[in-house]
Amino acid sequence: MTHLRKMMLDELQRRNYAQNTVDAYIRALQDFAAYYHLPPDQLEPEQIRSYQLHLMKVKGLAPKSVVQIMAAMKFFYVHVLKRCFRWEELPYPKTPLRLPVILSQEEVRRIIDAASDLFHRAILMTLYSTGVRCAELACLAISDIDSQRMMVHIHLGKGGKDRDVPLSPKLLETLREYWRWMKPQTCLFPSRYKSRKGSPITTKGVFNICQSTARKAGIQKTVGCHTFRHCFATHLLEAGADLRTIQLLLGHASIQSTMIYLHLSQRHLNACPNPLDTIAVSDIADVKRSGRKQPQ
Numbered sequence: 001m002t003h004l005r006k007m008m009l010d011e012l013q014r015r016n017y018a019q020n021t022v023d024a025y026i027r028a029l030q031d032f033a034a035y036y037h038l039p040p041d042q043l044e045p046e047q048i049r050s051y052q053l054h055l056m057k058v059k060g061l062a063p064k065s066v067v068q069i070m071a072a073m074k075f076f077y078v079h080v081l082k083r084c085f086r087w088e089e090l091p092y093p094k095t096p097l098r099l100p101v102i103l104s105q106e107e108v109r110r111i112i113d114a115a116s117d118l119f120h121r122a123i124l125m126t127l128y129s130t131g132v133r134c135a136e137l138a139c140l141a142i143s144d145i146d147s148q149r150m151m152v153h154i155h156l157g158k159g160g161k162d163r164d165v166p167l168s169p170k171l172l173e174t175l176r177e178y179w180r181w182m183k184p185q186t187c188l189f190p191s192r193y194k195s196r197k198g199s200p201i202t203t204k205g206v207f208n209i210c211q212s213t214a215r216k217a218g219i220q221k222t223v224g225c226h227t228f229r230h231c232f233a234t235h236l237l238e239a240g241a242d243l244r245t246i247q248l249l250l251g252h253a254s255i256q257s258t259m260i261y262l263h264l265s266q267r268h269l270n271a272c273p274n275p276l277d278t279i280a281v282s283d284i285a286d287v288k289r290s291g292r293k294q295p296q
Contacts, residue, residue, distance in 0.1 A: 004041060004080075005029075011080050016160060020135065028072035040076060045085055048073055056093060063093040100230040101221050102264050108231055111210075114217035120209050122178040123189055123201075126152075127210070127225060129171040131232035131250055133158065134203045134225035140188040142179070147172055157251045165249050230264070237265040 008029060012022045032051055033040045048070075055061045055069060070092055077083045103111070108128055115121035126137060136154050144153040150167045157163060175188075184190050187200040196202075207225050214223035221227075233246050247258040262268050 002039075004039060007080050008076055012075075015079075018158070018160070024068060025072035025075060028069040029076055032069075032073065040073075041081055045090060048090055052090070052093075063095040067092050067095060099260070099263055101223070101227055102234050103219070103221065103223070103227065103231050105235060107217075107219055107221075108228070110217040111214050111219060111223070114213050116213070116216070118174075118178050118181055119189070119192070120213060122174055123206060123209055124213065124228070125171050125174050126189075127206075127228035128232055129168045130154075130165045131229045132165070133229065133251075134206050137206060137225070138189065138200045138203055140200075141186055142184060142188050144188065145172070145175060154251070159251075159253060161251055161253075163248065163251045230261075233258070233261045234264045237261050238267040 005026065008026060009022070012025060017025075029040055032043070032048075035051060035054070036043055036047060052066060052070065055066050056063075061069075070090065074085075074087055074090075077085055078087075112121060112124050112128070115124055123137065126132065126140070127134075130137075130152050132140070132152075132154060136157050139155070140152070144155070145167065146153060147167065150169075150172070151164045152167050154163050154165065185198070187198075189201045189206075191197070191199050191201050191205065203225070210223055210225050210227065214221075229250070233250055236246055236249070237243070243255060243258050243262075246261065247255050250258060252258050
């Protein structure tokens with residue numbers, strides 16, 4: 001391990017950054033140094049600006065990916081090297097706001113019913129019933145399922161925060177049947193690969209289950225782990241849950257993150273009448289059809 005890498009790791013761990021963030025920041029700095037074939041402490045803002053354009057124009061990375069890489073560099077130069085760069089001269093690319101894909105409850109049912117076995121079915125039902133993130137599901141332990149209080153305990157979620165979400169009786173019934181069949185020891189959803197025996201399922205493994213089962217169910221929409229989280233929140237909102245409650249269940253730090261579901265809820269979008277429906281237009285039968293040739 002190089003001296004700079006150790007300094008970066010120490011500073012990230014001192015600030016208790018999540019392991020996924022630590023890995024992403026270290027990888028971003030390694031790629032930056034490899035691009036110029038120089039240690040990153042020998043590079044200046046001009047090289048960062050050129051590298052940012054390279055990431056966007058040549059590698060074609062999405063704005064969100066570039067933002068994360070720039071955040072890694074800012075952390076390294078400001079917090080590790082203590083350099084006072086003028087970061088306003090290194091603007092982050094504008095990130096377009098895209099609404100997530102939402103499944104209907106019927107589409108969710110079709111995916112759950114298309115699961116290839118009880119292991120896959122239990123994972124899909126847990127994702128939809130609790131709204132957990134993919135990494136949070138992978139870390140669930142058997143002891144996190146509290147059938148006495150009917151709660152699911154989520155430890156060290158995003159931002160290092162714990163939270164509880166209600167345990168659905170239907171999910172509990174499925175998990176009990178799954179436990180009698182699978183007999184997991186510690187992790188609720190252990191990896192099924194012999195080389196990873198005893199370790200939790202990977203996030204990639206969960207994603208593959210979601211994607212393959214959706215295809216099997218004939219769903220044309222793009223489906224991933226986070227799709228079930230979005231569906232959980234949107235369907236709760238449509239059922240009458242308030243935003244503050246949904247914020248707590250999702251573990252959002254800010255209510256602003258939760259407000260996106262107002263753009264997705266049919267109940268809220270259809271609450272106001274469409275302005276076209278409030279005006280009286282003439283009968284469509286009286287409108288001329290002059291664009292097509294009349295029959296001879």
